[in-house]
Amino acid sequence: MPTAPLDALKHPCPERIALITDFGPGPYVGQLQLLASAQAPALPLINLVADLPAFRPDLAAYWLPALIRRMPDGTLYLCVVDPGVGGARAALALRIGSNWFVGPDNGLFVPLLRRCEAVVGNNAADYALWRIDWRPEQLSESFHGRDVFLPIALTLTQGRLPLPCQRCMPDQMQGADWPLTSACILYVDHYGNLITGLEADEADPDHSLCIETPVGSQSIQAARTFCEVPEGTAFWYRNAFDLVEIAANQRRADQLFGVSAGDGVAWAARAY
Amino acid sequence: MPTAPLDALKHPCPERIALITDFGPGPYVGQLQLLASAQAPALPLINLVADLPAFRPDLAAYWLPALIRRMPDGTLYLCVVDPGVGGARAALALRIGSNWFVGPDNGLFVPLLRRCEAVVGNNAADYALWRIDWRPEQLSESFHGRDVFLPIALTLTQGRLPLPCQRCMPDQMQGADWPLTSACILYVDHYGNLITGLEADEADPDHSLCIETPVGSQSIQAARTFCEVPEGTAFWYRNAFDLVEIAANQRRADQLFGVSAGDGVAWAARAY
Amino acid sequence: MPTAPLDALKHPCPERIALITDFGPGPYVGQLQLLASAQAPALPLINLVADLPAFRPDLAAYWLPALIRRMPDGTLYLCVVDPGVGGARAALALRIGSNWFVGPDNGLFVPLLRRCEAVVGNNAADYALWRIDWRPEQLSESFHGRDVFLPIALTLTQGRLPLPCQRCMPDQMQGADWPLTSACILYVDHYGNLITGLEADEADPDHSLCIETPVGSQSIQAARTFCEVPEGTAFWYRNAFDLVEIAANQRRADQLFGVSAGDGVAWAARAY
Numbered sequence: 001m002p003t004a005p006l007d008a009l010k011h012p013c014p015e016r017i018a019l020i021t022d023f024g025p026g027p028y029v030g031q032l033q034l035l036a037s038a039q040a041p042a043l044p045l046i047n048l049v050a051d052l053p054a055f056r057p058d059l060a061a062y063w064l065p066a067l068i069r070r071m072p073d074g075t076l077y078l079c080v081v082d083p084g085v086g087g088a089r090a091a092l093a094l095r096i097g098s099n100w101f102v103g104p105d106n107g108l109f110v111p112l113l114r115r116c117e118a119v120v121g122n123n124a125a126d127y128a129l130w131r132i133d134w135r136p137e138q139l140s141e142s143f144h145g146r147d148v149f150l151p152i153a154l155t156l157t158q159g160r161l162p163l164p165c166q167r168c169m170p171d172q173m174q175g176a177d178w179p180l181t182s183a184c185i186l187y188v189d190h191y192g193n194l195i196t197g198l199e200a201d202e203a204d205p206d207h208s209l210c211i212e213t214p215v216g217s218q219s220i221q222a223a224r225t226f227c228e229v230p231e232g233t234a235f236w237y238r239n240a241f242d243l244v245e246i247a248a249n250q251r252r253a254d255q256l257f258g259v260s261a262g263d264g265v266a267w268a269a270r271a272y
Numbered sequence: 273m274p275t276a277p278l279d280a281l282k283h284p285c286p287e288r289i290a291l292i293t294d295f296g297p298g299p300y301v302g303q304l305q306l307l308a309s310a311q312a313p314a315l316p317l318i319n320l321v322a323d324l325p326a327f328r329p330d331l332a333a334y335w336l337p338a339l340i341r342r343m344p345d346g347t348l349y350l351c352v353v354d355p356g357v358g359g360a361r362a363a364l365a366l367r368i369g370s371n372w373f374v375g376p377d378n379g380l381f382v383p384l385l386r387r388c389e390a391v392v393g394n395n396a397a398d399y400a401l402w403r404i405d406w407r408p409e410q411l412s413e414s415f416h417g418r419d420v421f422l423p424i425a426l427t428l429t430q431g432r433l434p435l436p437c438q439r440c441m442p443d444q445m446q447g448a449d450w451p452l453t454s455a456c457i458l459y460v461d462h463y464g465n466l467i468t469g470l471e472a473d474e475a476d477p478d479h480s481l482c483i484e485t486p487v488g489s490q491s492i493q494a495a496r497t498f499c500e501v502p503e504g505t506a507f508w509y510r511n512a513f514d515l516v517e518i519a520a521n522q523r524r525a526d527q528l529f530g531v532s533a534g535d536g537v538a539w540a541a542r543a544y
Numbered sequence: 545m546p547t548a549p550l551d552a553l554k555h556p557c558p559e560r561i562a563l564i565t566d567f568g569p570g571p572y573v574g575q576l577q578l579l580a581s582a583q584a585p586a587l588p589l590i591n592l593v594a595d596l597p598a599f600r601p602d603l604a605a606y607w608l609p610a611l612i613r614r615m616p617d618g619t620l621y622l623c624v625v626d627p628g629v630g631g632a633r634a635a636l637a638l639r640i641g642s643n644w645f646v647g648p649d650n651g652l653f654v655p656l657l658r659r660c661e662a663v664v665g666n667n668a669a670d671y672a673l674w675r676i677d678w679r680p681e682q683l684s685e686s687f688h689g690r691d692v693f694l695p696i697a698l699t700l701t702q703g704r705l706p707l708p709c710q711r712c713m714p715d716q717m718q719g720a721d722w723p724l725t726s727a728c729i730l731y732v733d734h735y736g737n738l739i740t741g742l743e744a745d746e747a748d749p750d751h752s753l754c755i756e757t758p759v760g761s762q763s764i765q766a767a768r769t770f771c772e773v774p775e776g777t778a779f780w781y782r783n784a785f786d787l788v789e790i791a792a793n794q795r796r797a798d799q800l801f802g803v804s805a806g807d808g809v810a811w812a813a814r815a816y
Binding site for chain 3: 294295296297298299300302303305306307309310311313326327355356357358359410412413414415418419
């Protein structure tokens with residue numbers, strides 16, 4: 001593919017790729033790993049998460065800033081939750097500090113970039129955003145993770161930008177008008193815990209959290225961790241991603257409440 | 273183990289191993305990776321797919337040619353879907369061009385080799401097939417992926433053939449009489465899409481595809497991709513493996529039709 | 545972190561890390577892999593098994609000795625099944641021969657160490673056990689695999705012990721009074737096979753195995769392997785880990801009997 005050099009001094013090449021997808025356990029992650037192994041044998045490619053809720057970039061987008069929070073700098077995150085695959089949506093490459101993000105222009109990077117801007121101030125934030133218009137000769141209709149986004153990512157790890165591409169502004173991204181926070185369940189983990197889009201730093205431990213269930217609204221109080229509540233009791237707490245998470249001690253919270261990813265949550269009045 | 277050298281000039285050693293199995297998410301893939309990591313630390317071992325339908329080499333066999341279609345040359349595919357493990361079935365090593373295939377003699381490589389012969393003509397196809405009679409001293413009854421096929425694969429990556437072994441002809445393989453194409457669902461992917469054994473190159477977009485469901489036969493028309501049909505609508509299309517796949521826009525086709533891997537499909541008359 | 549050197553001559557550093565967890569398919573394994581990739585790029589980190597029954601160290605503990613039986617020496621096993629995370633339970637580092645084990649002090653290493661002592665005699669067994677009191681500055685309440693156990697493991701692979709730590713005796717471990725063998729189902733594998741805690745070396749093929757099911761007790765006889773019994777028939781056999789496993793030829797034994805991990809099994813009188 002035609003490429004242009006990045007300013008290598010200012011932006012060192014990413015040292016590894018981490019996959020963030022809704023590809024599931026099938027062959028899609030494996031095909032990316034096999035291709036990358038042949039084309040960039042020395043580059044680590046880590047399957048960070050592959051079971052994001054399918055077809056839901058709106059959920060993945062709000063988890064992304066937290067998912068990478070304690071992860072190593074110098075990582076390129078290849079993010080593919082892409083229900084619009086095969087349509088007209090563009091491909092984006094985003095650099096924030098020494099990290100890179102490659103994926104579809106469907107809102108996936110909006111909360112991440114807005115949060116970065118909110119933290120450091122709009123003008124000072126160290127980021128750059130490109131729309132990549134390059135397309136491969138052989139392009140499937142349904143697997144742009146393999147045919148478009150992986151080649152873009154591998155090119156960036158070599159310090160080059162695929163051509164044609166153009167710099168663009170955050171306001172030009174799809175989903176640019178999305179809110180900064182999502183008051184809903186982003187992901188149900190393997191233990192049945194409910195990871196929400198609420199930031200723990202912005203939560204008051206004296207407040208209870210309300211969740212809509214098939215049998216009415218339930219109010220959940222805070223606890224520090226699992227062993228502080230009786231077995232089977234639900235609580236909310238600051239999870240390992242610094243998000244508000246609803247769990248139950250040695251029980252599945254998703255089954256306890258009959259809820260799933262995408263369902264809403266809300267802060268209640270102060271717990272009494 | 274006793275070994276004999278391959279003709280290294282004509283057949284360069286495979287540069288990586290890719291696993292194609294029905295082992296699922298448990299410890300079986302992990303044990304292969306751990307053993308390979310100790311015995312061949314520099315050799316990449318990629319878990320290409322581990323959730324093939326269990327006990328169904330007849331389904332895996334027809335996906336194999338498509339699954340590897342756009343994958344890098346110089347790969348050894350370790351293929352284990354092996355309901356006859358512990359019985360008398362032989363182990364095979366197959367070279368086609370610069371790729372290698374190791375697995376049980378239960379039909380798994382029949383469509384792959386027949387398709388290769390069909391494409392280039394029986395006499396010209398660049399392949400070689402061996403039956404490997406070597407067995408390890410310590411052999412479990414149920415995990416030949418670890419005890420037989422992995423050691424064979426690692427030996428081949430070192431440019432050697434395990435002994436005893438013997439060259440054999442494609443007609444001597446189990447399943448040698450299987451048809452060239454399988455008109456059924458080979459795999460239901462993570463999104464509920466139905467991957468069939470029908471080749472997209474041999475499909476006419478004006479024809480509709482029939483699928484038998486619990487409530488009768490359903491007729492499905494072609495579309496280019498997901499966003500070309502209304503949400504919830506089913507269609508068939510050329511998937512990323514160049515096979516005919518049945519999907520529904522943002523819905524699970526397997527649940528829509530109540531079907532699963534192994535169920536049949538058939539071309540209908542021209543769509544009207 | 546502050547560290548002290550291990551006696552490198554007597555105890556060569558582990559050459560790879562293998563993960564044994566109940567983390568499931570989500571982001572927890574991926575975060576460990578991403579951190580390890582940045583902090584120890586040359587060190588292989590293998591996801592040996594991630595779907596152990598959640599919250600059940602009592603089941604994981606009895607599988608551990610068999611799971612690692614034919615695996616390569618020089619491996620550090622990072623074992624995290626940890627319902628007490630965030631509570632007061634300690635972290636352990638255990639060396640047995642050239643292998644290492646890092647994880648919570650909740651019984652996980654008790655059968656392993658007792659079996660090792662039973663085999664070689666209490667005084668002669670080549671092991672060393674430490675309680676690691678080091679804690680990181682940034683410690684989540686729910687993901688000590690990432691925040692505590694991985695840093696300990698990476699430090700050990702560099703030939704150093706995290707400080708503070710203290711040598712301790714096996715009798716001081718939680719679960720020190722657990723029995724040597726567990727007569728129950730430890731794990732249901734991807735095929736629906738039931739892996740029990742019974743050692744095959746201690747089993748008599750003439751005895752049948754009893755399993756409690758929702759419709760009463762069932763008696764199961766031994767067979768060598770799958771293809772020796774009719775399709776759909778259940779049998780017990782020596783599995784690839786040298787444990788007693790209940791399976792059914794091309795059918796799921798878990799569904800056949802309506803049982804799951806944690807359910808009990810027992811030897812019956814001699815089969816007649």
